[in-house]
Amino acid sequence: MCVQAAECAVDEGAGKFAMEDSIEMILQEHGKVLPTNRPHPVLTACTGALLTGLYGVWSLFAIPGFRKVPWKLKVPYLPSSKDQTLNIMKLLEGRTGRLADLGSGDGRLVFAASSAGFQCTGYEINFILVAYARSKALWTGVPSNQATFVKKDFWKTDLSLYNNVTAFLAPGVMGVLGEKLLKELPDDARVIACRFPFPNWPHQSSVGSGLEESFAYDISTVRSHLKCAPNTVV
């Protein structure tokens, strides 16, 4: 009995080693044909080239004109979504007159507002986007008294002619923009901020939620609020 058990144990042990050996051999075999963890140099080179190309295309659209804008006021191009555009248009319901879109990108907000009857001007620093928006206006037959695209830095533009302003920019510039708008806009002006609200300004209403949210501000209300709280940093 004991001898038999010992023999079995020896047999079992030998079988286990034989199995491990054969598994190792199978793995080695597969190592020759299956991809290993090491990245393939051609694949790495192609991925690198693709990413560089994508960055090149993105920077072509996002960066031109930026050199002259101070670093802390730089805002890259990011088109607003359909929902964002709709939310902005809801906040402009009942309004008429002139509208300035600060950083008009490919012109989508300007086109939406001009078809709602506003006389719109899009200020855009990126000449490629300005050219695109102008040719789209030509192509779709939008007259220039309804939609104009100006290649200009809006920080250096007097906005006192506008009673409606839209801005989809960046959180870091909203405080400075607020100061500029309070200095220049008429009392009956309405400002719509897309996604990024003005710090310390009370909003009249907002539409949407999360990244799609837009905020409406009436300049007269903001001015009276800030008069009551004069120490508020805008």
Ligand SMILES: C[S@@+](CC[C@H](N)C(=O)[O-])C[C@H]1O[C@@H](n2cnc3c(N)ncnc32)[C@H](O)[C@@H]1O
């Ligand atoms: C976040 S994108 C919004 C584009 C567009 N309004 C939309 O909703 O799709 C901001 C735009 O502002 C432009 N921009 C940034 N700084 C500017 C400046 N100082 N003057 C004019 N345009 C500017 C950028 O080139 C970019 O196209």
